Amino acid sequence: MEKNERFDERLKVLHDTIQHKHTSRIAHFSNFFTWKILDSDLKPKLSEALSDYGMLDRIQCEFQERYDFDVHYDPLGRNLLKPAALLGGNHHLVDDEQESINFFDHTLLQDDEYPAYKTDRWGTSWKMFLRKYPDLKQGLMAEAIAVNTENNAYLPYIKAKLAKEYGCPTCYNCLAQVPHERFHKYYRGIKAASLDLRRRKSELIDAYDAIMEDEVMPGVHKALATDTSECMVDLMVPLLAHTMMNMKQWETFYWPYLKQILDAALAANKTVMIYLENSLIRFKEYFQDYPKGFLVLVPELDDVAELREAVPNACIVGGITAQLLGRGTPEECVDRAKKVIDQMGDGFMLGQNKMMSFRNDCKRENLLAVCEYVQNFRW
Amino acid sequence: MIDFEALAQAMGDLDEDAVTEMLEKVMEEGGADAPKAMEACQKGMDLVGDQFQEGEYFVGDLIYAGELMTTAVNILKDGLISSEGSGTKTKMILCTVKNDLHDIGKNIVRSMLEAGGFEVVDLGIDIPADQIVATAKEKDIRIIALSGVLTLAIDSMKDTVEAFREAGLRDKVKIIIGGAPVSEEAKELTGADEWAHDPQKTVRVCNEWAQAMA
Numbered sequence: 001m002e003k004n005e006r007f008d009e010r011l012k013v014l015h016d017t018i019q020h021k022h023t024s025r026i027a028h029f030s031n032f033f034t035w036k037i038l039d040s041d042l043k044p045k046l047s048e049a050l051s052d053y054g055m056l057d058r059i060q061c062e063f064q065e066r067y068d069f070d071v072h073y074d075p076l077g078r079n080l081l082k083p084a085a086l087l088g089g090n091h092h093l094v095d096d097e098q099e100s101i102n103f104f105d106h107t108l109l110q111d112d113e114y115p116a117y118k119t120d121r122w123g124t125s126w127k128m129f130l131r132k133y134p135d136l137k138q139g140l141m142a143e144a145i146a147v148n149t150e151n152n153a154y155l156p157y158i159k160a161k162l163a164k165e166y167g168c169p170t171c172y173n174c175l176a177q178v179p180h181e182r183f184h185k186y187y188r189g190i191k192a193a194s195l196d197l198r199r200r201k202s203e204l205i206d207a208y209d210a211i212m213e214d215e216v217m218p219g220v221h222k223a224l225a226t227d228t229s230e231c232m233v234d235l236m237v238p239l240l241a242h243t244m245m246n247m248k249q250w251e252t253f254y255w256p257y258l259k260q261i262l263d264a265a266l267a268a269n270k271t272v273m274i275y276l277e278n279s280l281i282r283f284k285e286y287f288q289d290y291p292k293g294f295l296v297l298v299p300e301l302d303d304v305a306e307l308r309e310a311v312p313n314a315c316i317v318g319g320i321t322a323q324l325l326g327r328g329t330p331e332e333c334v335d336r337a338k339k340v341i342d343q344m345g346d347g348f349m350l351g352q353n354k355m356m357s358f359r360n361d362c363k364r365e366n367l368l369a370v371c372e373y374v375q376n377f378r379w
Numbered sequence: 380m381i382d383f384e385a386l387a388q389a390m391g392d393l394d395e396d397a398v399t400e401m402l403e404k405v406m407e408e409g410g411a412d413a414p415k416a417m418e419a420c421q422k423g424m425d426l427v428g429d430q431f432q433e434g435e436y437f438v439g440d441l442i443y444a445g446e447l448m449t450t451a452v453n454i455l456k457d458g459l460i461s462s463e464g465s466g467t468k469t470k471m472i473l474c475t476v477k478n479d480l481h482d483i484g485k486n487i488v489r490s491m492l493e494a495g496g497f498e499v500v501d502l503g504i505d506i507p508a509d510q511i512v513a514t515a516k517e518k519d520i521r522i523i524a525l526s527g528v529l530t531l532a533i534d535s536m537k538d539t540v541e542a543f544r545e546a547g548l549r550d551k552v553k554i555i556i557g558g559a560p561v562s563e564e565a566k567e568l569t570g571a572d573e574w575a576h577d578p579q580k581t582v583r584v585c586n587e588w589a590q591a592m593a
Contacts, residue, residue, distance in 0.1 A: 093480065100531055102480040190483050194439035195446060198393065244439035278559065282434065301559070322530050323564050358531040 006167030020347035029351035030069035088135040109187040114203035172236035174223035178257040179208040184241035224268040234270035243278040284310035325362040330369035383419040390423020413458025424494030445490030469589040471522035474502035476535035481528035508542035
């Protein structure tokens with residue numbers, strides 16, 4: 001098949017799957033992150049690869065040539081460490097011996113700074129920046145900006161290369177997050193953000209409303225206006241902080257903002273992929289009324305068959321666990337693939353339940369066996 | 380004297396203002412009722428656990444409950460120290476295993492275990508197997524709770540169970556593993572005795588073990 005034909009064929013399979021149309025074959029979604037580096041025959045150290053764009057490029061291509069996925073959630077553009085490292089950032093801990101990356105939970109926004117963040121977002125952001133990089137030295141900013149520009153150029157480059165050379169459509173055009181996510185993950189940290197849900201309700205809502213109005217929705221509308229016909233989906237919304245919330249908190253601090261994003265995408269006749277840390281099942285009713293062909297759910301802990309039953313209108317991605325890929329045999333992995341493809345039917349992409357990051361998340365022979373099965377599978 | 384039932388209920392409702400007000404009153408009155416107040420707080424934590432089981436509370440609420448319990452202990456500290464002994468608690472080890480730096484889940488479990496009457500030796504995060512075994516030997520501890528969030532933690536949990544085996548202590552200790560990546564399969568793989576995704580199960584299992592060991 002010619003490269004362009006390959007691209008068109010993959011895109012059609014992906015789009016048809018999202019629309020719950022019957023396809024001739026099963027779409028295969030890569031949720032592989034830094035495991036690709038550990039699997040590479042180039043055998044780089046994790047820290048070396050993460051700061052070398054040329055090496056990341058070669059590793060991503062090697063991965064695609066070996067396994068031939070239809071689409072990549074992460075084309076190895078995450079956790080690029082160079083700009084932050086230049087500024088003296090130390091929140092990511094890369095351990096080459098253990099082949100692991102850890103991220104420290106940290107508080108950059110002080111307890112009483114929500115009102116300031118609402119009224120003077122850029123001033124408060126600079127304060128946080130200087131707290132994040134307390135050892136920032138004069139003259140490094142220009143160098144860091146240059147490196148960050150290089151970083152920013154890498155993602156479009158590798159996406160275009162995957163499309164052109166391997167016929168892999170880009171997974172999503174634009175990422176949108178509800179406001180609480182930035183506090184949970186970046187500004188307050190998981191613990192402080194969780195305490196704020198009880199201690200600072202009105203301050204949170206004031207800040208979130210302002211962020212939605214000033215930043216999130218203008219960005220979403222801009223993204224929805226672009227031509228994304230060559231992407232698998234238009235928007236990607238990661239759900240991480242919902243894992244901390246009780247139902248009342250979800251209804252107050254999360255769902256109203258998520259609904260605005262989803263409704264805007266629906267009104268624009270676009271599609272949304274939701275990446276789910278932990279589980280979505282307890283919030284299932286919020287997603288059941290969206291039409292078929294609009295939502296793609298990528299769950300971490302939810303069983304895909306249970307999720308299908310809970311949200312039958314959504315396309316589901318997953319079915320193969322890191323536990324199985326890392327600890328099972330090729331036969332067991334293929335048996336699972338057969339079973340889940342048969343069980344799920346249309347509106348399902350085979351994928352992995354974790355952001356595959358560590359060596360023992362997967363064995364090469366297991367993944368090769370699953371890929372071979374998928375590539376030969378026809379309904 | 381404060382109403383201890385009301386204190387337990389306020390703790391269960393995670394009403395920070397009411398809890399701190401009542402505890403401060405206990406200390407203003409000399410602190411003699413500090414042990415009773417602590418018992419009421421522990422009852423309140425049971426109510427928190429019940430609400431978690433029923434799906435009313437979620438992980439963020441458990442973090443909040445842990446903070447509230449820490450506040451309670453700090454307020455009552457002097458009264459608790461000067462009171463008569465409050466009985467012998469079962470000691471246990473809790474830590475996040477080697478190669479994993481996550482501590483939020485571990486800290487929630489610690490709060491719930493302490494509220495459940497355990498003396499928790501919290502070794503912290505990124506703890507190698509030999510340190511866990513050495514501590515268990517040194518302090519004669521027989522219940523071990525291993526926490527982790529990364530899939531990488533499964534290997535470290537397995538190493539830890541193996542280290543107990545190599546030290547000839549495997550039959551003497553009970554080991555529970557907890558955190559997002561654990562499962563029945565992970566229990567089998569690591570050789571642990573139990574696994575849990577939620578702190579309630581951890582407390583229940585450790586209580587059963589403690590009673591069986593008594």
